Amino acid sequence: MLKVYNSLTNEKEKFEPITPGVVNMYVCGPTVYNYIHIGNARSVVAFDTIRRYLEYCGYQVNYVSNFTDVDDKMINEAKKEGTTVPKLADKYINAYMEDTKALNVKPATVNPRATDNIKDIIAFVADLIDKGYAYNVNGTVYYRARKFKSYGLLGHENIDDLESGASEHVSSEELAQKEDPIDFALWKKAKPDEISWDSPWGKGRPGWHIECSVMSTKYLGNTFDIHGGGIDLEFPHHENERAQSEAKTDQKFVNYWLHNGFVTVGDDDEKMSKSKGNFVTVHDLLKKDNPQALRFLISTTQYRRPIRFSQQGVDEAATNLQKIQTAFDNLNYRLKDAEAYNDPKLDQEIRQIQADFQDAMDDDFNVQNGIAKVYELAKLGNVYAERPIVFKESIKLLMKRLEQLSSIFGIKLQSSELNDDKVKELIQERNDARENKQFARSDEIRDELKNKGIILEDTPQGTRFRREN
Template sequence: MLKVFNTLTRQKEVFTPITSGIVKMYVCGPTVYNYIHIGNARSAIAFDTIRRYFEYKGYHVQYVSNFTDVDDKMIKAAKEAHTTVPAIADRFIAEFMKDTTALNIEPATKHPRATENIKDIIEFIQDLIAKGYGYESEGDVYYRARKFAHYGQLSHQNIDDLEVGASQHTDPEEMSRKEDPVDFALWKAAKGDEISWDSPWGKGRPGWHIECSVMSTKYLGDTFDIHGGGQDLTFPHHENEIAQSEAKTGQKFANYWLHNGFVTVGDENEKMSKSLGNFVTVHDILKTVDPQVLRFFMATTQYRRPIQYTQGNLDDASNNLKRLQTAFNNLNYRLKDAESGSDPKIEQEIRQIEADFVDQMDDDFNVQNAITQVYELAKLGNVYAERPVVFKDSLSFIIKTLSELVNIFGIEFKQETLNDDGIEALINERLAARKNRNFERSDEIREQLKAQGIVLEDTPQGTRWHRDDEKGNV
């Protein structure tokens, strides 16, 4: 029975989808004015892992994740680059897809852009005005937060306390246009020649929060199963989404709210931020780090926990991933001399390990405990592969189960094959040298292959090889 921690209720709840066999999930995507940073990647990886687990359990997942392609940051970036907002958006959406593809993050079922939904946004705002939740002021449109009875329920904050904070952080000019400091923008009047669209309130553009309310309900319905995003979005973004959406539809917005933890950097455990100078983009990281290692590192930390991004932790992930790859290689290597048939005892052990894995994942996607079951499966596979006699069906069963479980973490094992006739010839020559007790030549060939990135392993079943991947540095 799968349970998830619902931020709204602050407790674990049994997950029950609105429609049997289908999960409707919306996850806030990036503002595309730059390369994504590792905080963005953490959220994308966490929810991709959750999505993959749902799929493993047989659900069809309707996964929507937006691109914010117009806001103050976009306008500033376009001005600095002497180009247009759409050009900036197109460039960094392409870079986002490139980085996430490298991290083996499945594309969303739908990746809507705010600028593609302006008509729907305007109609949504008009509806809020008609219901008394929205009001126009000098070309801007604001939402009356205090009118929504449950405002603050997601972040568990009192609206009077929020008023004090809003008063301290809102500039005097905008404050003069608001009825109340806690009110927030639904539509912003255009300034000068910045990008804008015609509306009943004059030229302008949507506020940040309204776009997610519009796109989530447009593609998933007035009420859907899961809304996800980073902890930093709980307030004000997700709080405002609830207020807007439920005021318009009169329905519960999302049944479960899931929020991933922050990324901290270095041994001092500092939260990543531009102001501290520890801001790292995935684009730069992947120049030196194997994307599979980065993916495995982040996917194997429970989504609500913070991730400490250090060289040591990355090295640990790299070593653990190599252990799994080695087990996969060992099992595949033994297929060539395996006997027909199966070993019922081994297959029962495999099923028990998989059942234990599911038990852990069903506890709010507890990947840190679940991955230990994968290591147990790899250990079982290694021990079985060393037996003098092994059975093909049992080997295939371990390989299939191991591959399916690591795929939930976004990992795909590499099928290693030698295409270079020269390398193949060197391996065969070394085997002949060892047979003739010419160990000097055998060692020379080992070092020659090592220089080409080929590592040899002499096992009781014969000599195996794998490519040595040197990537893995922060």
């Protein structure tokens, strides 16, 4: 039985999706004004791992993750780079896709952009005004936070404490506009020469919080199963999403709130962030580190725990990853002389480890205990591969389980040997990539084959291959 830690209640709860067999899941995506850093990647990888486990359990997962492609940071960075906000967004969305693909993150079911949903955002804000939850002041629309009776519940904040804190962090001009210091902007009046859209309140653009309310409910319904994101988003971002959405729909917004821990750096375990300048981008890390090692480091730490990022940690992850791959290769090698049929005792051991793995993961996605079972499976494989007599069907089962459980962590185990049919498949994929001008993928396949002793020769009659002696 799967239990998840719900940030709203601060308790582990039995997971029961609204629709049996289906999980509707929304995860806050990046503001695309720069390359993502490893702290951003932590959230992406953590929830991709959760998604993969849910799919392993047989659920159909509808996974929505947005792009914030207009806000103050976007506007300021576009000016700095001498470009437009849409062009800046395209640049960093493409970079995001490349970087997360390298980390073997599965594509979202939908990646909506805020700027593609302006009409829906305006309609949402208008509904909140009609219901008395929002008010317009000179073209900026604010949400009446105090009117939402449970405001602060998700962030476990006292509303009176919030008022005194808000007064200290809001400019005198903005404070004068608001009815209450804790009110927040749903729609922002445009400044001269800023990107903007027409609205009933004049030219402006959406606030940050409203876009997620609109896009999550648009694609997943008024109430959905899981909302994920970094712990830093719990308040005020997710609190504001909840307040906006439930005020509009009169329905519960989310059943389970899941929040991942920070990535920290240095001896002081300082949170990694762009604002502090202590970040390292995934884009740069991929130039020197094995993407699978980066993925392994992040995905094998339980999502709510912090990760202390260091080169040593990446190197240790690469070593541990290689141990699993070596076990897989050892078993694959023994297929050559394995006898037919299976070994019932080994099969039972495999089934028990798999059951223990699921028990670990059912405890709020405890990947640290889960990966320990994968190591146990790898150890079992190494010991079995040393036996004088081994059985083919049991080896295949062990390899299948190693591959299957590793894939939940986003790790792709591959046979070090390629038969002719597999080589031909890769050649065809390379030809297709070249035809579609996907030259990076074409080169990647060529290099992969070369590393495994397969030399390609492009001739007028087509691509041929030969094996190195």
